[in-house]
Amino acid sequence: MAKELTSRETDYAKWYNDLVIKADLAENSGVRGCMVIKPYGYSIWEKIQAELDRKFKETGHVNAYFPLFIPKSYLSKEAAHVEGFAKECAVVTHYRLKNSPDKKGVVVDEEAKLEEELIVRPTSETIIWDTYKNWIQSYRDLPLLINQWANVVRWEMRTRLFLRTAEFLWQEGHTAHATREEAIAEAEQMLNVYADFVENFMAIPVIKGVKSPNERFAGAEETYCIEAMMQDGKALQAGTSHFLGQNFAKAFDVKFANREGREEYVWATSWGVSTRLIGALIMTHSDDNGLVLPPKLAPIQVVIVPIYRGKEDFENVDVVARGIFENLKKAGITVKYDDRDTHKPGWKFNEYELKGVPIRIAIGPKDVENNQVEIARRDTLQKFTVSQIGLTDYIKILLEEIQQNIFEKARKFRDSMITRADTWDEFVQILETKGGFISAHWDGTPETEEKIKELTKATIRCIPLDAQPEEGKCILTGKPSSKRVFFARAY
Amino acid sequence: MAKELTSRETDYAKWYNDLVIKADLAENSGVRGCMVIKPYGYSIWEKIQAELDRKFKETGHVNAYFPLFIPKSYLSKEAAHVEGFAKECAVVTHYRLKNSPDKKGVVVDEEAKLEEELIVRPTSETIIWDTYKNWIQSYRDLPLLINQWANVVRWEMRTRLFLRTAEFLWQEGHTAHATREEAIAEAEQMLNVYADFVENFMAIPVIKGVKSPNERFAGAEETYCIEAMMQDGKALQAGTSHFLGQNFAKAFDVKFANREGREEYVWATSWGVSTRLIGALIMTHSDDNGLVLPPKLAPIQVVIVPIYRGKEDFENVDVVARGIFENLKKAGITVKYDDRDTHKPGWKFNEYELKGVPIRIAIGPKDVENNQVEIARRDTLQKFTVSQIGLTDYIKILLEEIQQNIFEKARKFRDSMITRADTWDEFVQILETKGGFISAHWDGTPETEEKIKELTKATIRCIPLDAQPEEGKCILTGKPSSKRVFFARAY
Numbered sequence: 001m002a003k004e005l006t007s008r009e010t011d012y013a014k015w016y017n018d019l020v021i022k023a024d025l026a027e028n029s030g031v032r033g034c035m036v037i038k039p040y041g042y043s044i045w046e047k048i049q050a051e052l053d054r055k056f057k058e059t060g061h062v063n064a065y066f067p068l069f070i071p072k073s074y075l076s077k078e079a080a081h082v083e084g085f086a087k088e089c090a091v092v093t094h095y096r097l098k099n100s101p102d103k104k105g106v107v108v109d110e111e112a113k114l115e116e117e118l119i120v121r122p123t124s125e126t127i128i129w130d131t132y133k134n135w136i137q138s139y140r141d142l143p144l145l146i147n148q149w150a151n152v153v154r155w156e157m158r159t160r161l162f163l164r165t166a167e168f169l170w171q172e173g174h175t176a177h178a179t180r181e182e183a184i185a186e187a188e189q190m191l192n193v194y195a196d197f198v199e200n201f202m203a204i205p206v207i208k209g210v211k212s213p214n215e216r217f218a219g220a221e222e223t224y225c226i227e228a229m230m231q232d233g234k235a236l237q238a239g240t241s242h243f244l245g246q247n248f249a250k251a252f253d254v255k256f257a258n259r260e261g262r263e264e265y266v267w268a269t270s271w272g273v274s275t276r277l278i279g280a281l282i283m284t285h286s287d288d289n290g291l292v293l294p295p296k297l298a299p300i301q302v303v304i305v306p307i308y309r310g311k312e313d314f315e316n317v318d319v320v321a322r323g324i325f326e327n328l329k330k331a332g333i334t335v336k337y338d339d340r341d342t343h344k345p346g347w348k349f350n351e352y353e354l355k356g357v358p359i360r361i362a363i364g365p366k367d368v369e370n371n372q373v374e375i376a377r378r379d380t381l382q383k384f385t386v387s388q389i390g391l392t393d394y395i396k397i398l399l400e401e402i403q404q405n406i407f408e409k410a411r412k413f414r415d416s417m418i419t420r421a422d423t424w425d426e427f428v429q430i431l432e433t434k435g436g437f438i439s440a441h442w443d444g445t446p447e448t449e450e451k452i453k454e455l456t457k458a459t460i461r462c463i464p465l466d467a468q469p470e471e472g473k474c475i476l477t478g479k480p481s482s483k484r485v486f487f488a489r490a491y
Numbered sequence: 492m493a494k495e496l497t498s499r500e501t502d503y504a505k506w507y508n509d510l511v512i513k514a515d516l517a518e519n520s521g522v523r524g525c526m527v528i529k530p531y532g533y534s535i536w537e538k539i540q541a542e543l544d545r546k547f548k549e550t551g552h553v554n555a556y557f558p559l560f561i562p563k564s565y566l567s568k569e570a571a572h573v574e575g576f577a578k579e580c581a582v583v584t585h586y587r588l589k590n591s592p593d594k595k596g597v598v599v600d601e602e603a604k605l606e607e608e609l610i611v612r613p614t615s616e617t618i619i620w621d622t623y624k625n626w627i628q629s630y631r632d633l634p635l636l637i638n639q640w641a642n643v644v645r646w647e648m649r650t651r652l653f654l655r656t657a658e659f660l661w662q663e664g665h666t667a668h669a670t671r672e673e674a675i676a677e678a679e680q681m682l683n684v685y686a687d688f689v690e691n692f693m694a695i696p697v698i699k700g701v702k703s704p705n706e707r708f709a710g711a712e713e714t715y716c717i718e719a720m721m722q723d724g725k726a727l728q729a730g731t732s733h734f735l736g737q738n739f740a741k742a743f744d745v746k747f748a749n750r751e752g753r754e755e756y757v758w759a760t761s762w763g764v765s766t767r768l769i770g771a772l773i774m775t776h777s778d779d780n781g782l783v784l785p786p787k788l789a790p791i792q793v794v795i796v797p798i799y800r801g802k803e804d805f806e807n808v809d810v811v812a813r814g815i816f817e818n819l820k821k822a823g824i825t826v827k828y829d830d831r832d833t834h835k836p837g838w839k840f841n842e843y844e845l846k847g848v849p850i851r852i853a854i855g856p857k858d859v860e861n862n863q864v865e866i867a868r869r870d871t872l873q874k875f876t877v878s879q880i881g882l883t884d885y886i887k888i889l890l891e892e893i894q895q896n897i898f899e900k901a902r903k904f905r906d907s908m909i910t911r912a913d914t915w916d917e918f919v920q921i922l923e924t925k926g927g928f929i930s931a932h933w934d935g936t937p938e939t940e941e942k943i944k945e946l947t948k949a950t951i952r953c954i955p956l957d958a959q960p961e962e963g964k965c966i967l968t969g970k971p972s973s974k975r976v977f978f979a980r981a982y
């Protein structure tokens with residue numbers, strides 16, 4: 001129950017973990033680093049998937065499916081990519097088990113050793129570009145606008161539910177284009193699709209930017225990203241979109257005949273978001289009572305709880321509650337009527353608060369008499385009485401208001417967590433006290449970024465797309481800088 | 492192009508493979524036994540997923556996600572299950588690669604060897620029941636009605652696109668119940684959900700039955716199945732639903748306190764269908780010109796092709812074609828208007844025939860003049876002229892008719908492929924000439940079934956649920972039998 005949640009102030013990390021477990025979102029499995037996504041958590045992922053998939057198709061993309069396994073040699077074909085991804089990954093070496101000599105179990109059959117090891121995909125650029133080679137001959141075959149919904153594996157040593165797990169679910173878009181300009185436009189378009197979704201659907205405000213070379217995707221020429229701010233002052237990368245130049249086309253020899261009949265290498269992008277978004281969702285909005293879900297993503301938008309003593313009470317309340325339920329359902333609202341007699345109203349109130357249901361409607365005999373209901377808003381924890389007349393329209397508007405309010409609250413908080421620093425002392429002090437994004441000058445070198453990371457654990461989260469030119473001096477080295485970048489400690 | 496398809500008569504297996512490739516459904520990847528599902532093929536899978544998911548939710552199920560990896564020791568916990576599944580599977584033994592000494596590639600880091608090997612799931616009973624152990628304490632926690640959409644891996648030596656691949660996509664339902672009766676009812680319900688979907692959506696007639704012990708799922712007490720008949724006279728198992736008894740509950744020690752407070756083992760079911768269904772779809776309906784898709788599953792239900800010479804012609808045709816397109820779209824029909832000037836009408840006709848689009852509408856200047864269009868039905872290959880007036884309603888009805896016709900055609904064929912055999916000579920002769928299902932008596936022993944398989948490659952596909960009691964003698968041994976079962980060679 002909600003009461004047993006550790007408070008954010010006491011221990012933010014524990015609060016997060018407790019909440020994920022107690023709200024039935026996910027749990028650790030018997031396999032190190034792999035989570036079980038429970039039905040309530042998965043239903044949030046389904047909502048994310050449905051809306052993103054709609055947006056991808058609206059922008060001309062189609063889905064396909066590529067193999068889970070990648071031959072080891074593929075990873076080595078793109079030099080930067082192998083450095084970034086061929087390290088911590090699951091390696092399949094054998095394809096058969098046999099009974100153990102003692103007959104009590106099974107052992108790996110050493111005779112069934114693969115000639116070439118297979119890697120469980122940490123991301124699919126290599127296997128996909130190996131495939132695209134056969135699909136692309138002429139400019140007429142371009143662009144290829146393909147997305148994949150899949151599981152991927154990265155062998156993480158320190159894992160946290162949703163935020164960093166060995167296996168996670170995601171989508172990965174992989175597009176091929178005839179020109180540099182078109183590929184860049186695609187990467188930027190998908191960044192905007194992500195930003196639009198994360199802000200307007202998940203109610204999480206983000207900063208759009210590009211990564212510094214140190215933080216770029218392995219094999220990309222430019223990594224665009226959206227960065228969100230969590231309640232503990234740490235940043236979280238919510239999505240990335242990469243302009244890959246011709247790196248993968250060259251690595252896999254993918255050329256096309258252009259309109260003039262000349263052969264050219266193809267231009268590429270890739271872009272992805274993952275179940276990590278659920279971690280961002282939780283850490284942006286939730287409170288010490290539990291989850292707070294924006295209505296557009298809530299698996300249950302409205303819950304109706306009848307209050308009664310005895311059978312007669314119940315019958316009076318039930319008929320009204322059921323009518324309200326039907327009306328809300330007809331209006332397209334996802335509503336649950338919890339008429340279980342195995343749990344008391346107080347228990348239910350706690351439960352739905354913990355699970356972040358945006359609106360709770362309670363109806364007792366007195367409400368029936370007065371033609372009213374009691375409404376509780378999860379976002380503000382306010383309670384008030386409203387008339388049953390026009391209730392459906394009222395709820396519709398209230399859901400929109402809650403969606404907006406949750407976003408505004410997060411935006412105000414995020415804005416309050418952007419601080420300028422002009423000296424190293426300021427920089428360190430902000431980090432140690434307040435956290436958040438620090439807008440500061442940087443001399444543009446990887447060495448300085450690396451040094452700052454070593455000293456403070458803060459990294460450049462992004463160079464904001466809307467950064468204004470401004471003469472300044474690097475926070476660490478004092479060397480000249482032409483614009484501010486955003487530093488933060490991050491998930 | 493369609494013309495290059497091998498005919499079914501010449502080489503059925505080659506026809507199938509050609510068709511899958513040429514219709515852009517799937518292809519082999521650089522990873523042995525793993526396929527790439529191309530966008531057109533994947534869009535059929537998306538339609539299958541959407542409708543099944545709707546049916547699962549309608550019957551009270553929710554989705555969740557469990558780990559890709561299964562610790563090796565889990566597989567050994569259920570004795571029959573390990574015999575069936577712990578053999579040909581992908582084994583993860585290491586979790587890191589490092590640069591090779593020659594710096595030209597990567598090699599497995601022998602220091603990163605897992606203490607216990609992980610198996611890439613061939614099916615998820617073990618990892619799921621290991622999880623359910625923590626979710627189930629009391630009868631109040633039951634039933635658990637959970638489904639998972641996932642990829643699984645079974646290391647097959649001989650693979651065929653969609654029909655048998657090392658990695659495939661599927662859904663697997665895993666339910667937990669308080670009583671034997673409830674679990675059996677669930678397994679039967681899901682068999683009916685599958686049969687309803689496969690018959691009414693995919694237009695594939697099926698026989699419902701139970702498997703003989705030899706063909707049962709490893710760990711099941713009863714395996715229900717739906718069996719379909721392909722055009723070459725071979726059967727194909729289209730879906731299975733298993734009553735697992737208390738086997739997995741005992742293997743993973745999953746008990747619940749019943750209403751009287753006594754501890755009992757939980758009862759289980761599991762059920763699944765996979766991308767194999769797409770293989771069944773192709774082999775049931777398609778012809779020597781290409782795919783034939785039932786309207787309910789077709790990614791494109793209607794295609795409009797303009798016929799014209801020169802710009803003026805095009806403009807006259809285009810305005811009418813566009814109007815029809817908009818009307819069909821508004822009516823909820825998935826319609827494509829192919830106005831590309833890079834391809835000739837004849838090329839387009841072949842292309843959409845190959846891809847199985849149920850209805851093609853062609854419009855030329857003469858049609859515009861006469862207020863008509865030319866319709867071509869993919870299922871019957873008939874062409875006819877109809878008025879533009881009332882066209883949308885006409886198309887709606889025609890789509891339904893095509894759906895029905897495709898099913899009826901397949902049903903008649905399937906019925907014609909059920910033959911009774913009362914002597915061994917008849918049995919062998921039918922198998923060698925006509926193929927199909929053979930309805931014959933069997934003495935009920937695994938030994939006889941095994942012997943028949945050795946002699947003829949035919950197996951018992953199922954004991955039909957509607958089998959009538961009938962005194963008879965086993966086709967092989969002459970021993971007494973109380974009802975007929977269905978034998979066939981199968982995919």
Ligand SMILES: [Zn+2]
Pocket residue numbers: 207208209210211224225226227461462463
């Ligand atoms: Zn950024």
Ligand SMILES: [Zn+2]
Pocket residue numbers: 698699700701702715716717718952953954
């Ligand atoms: Zn059967």
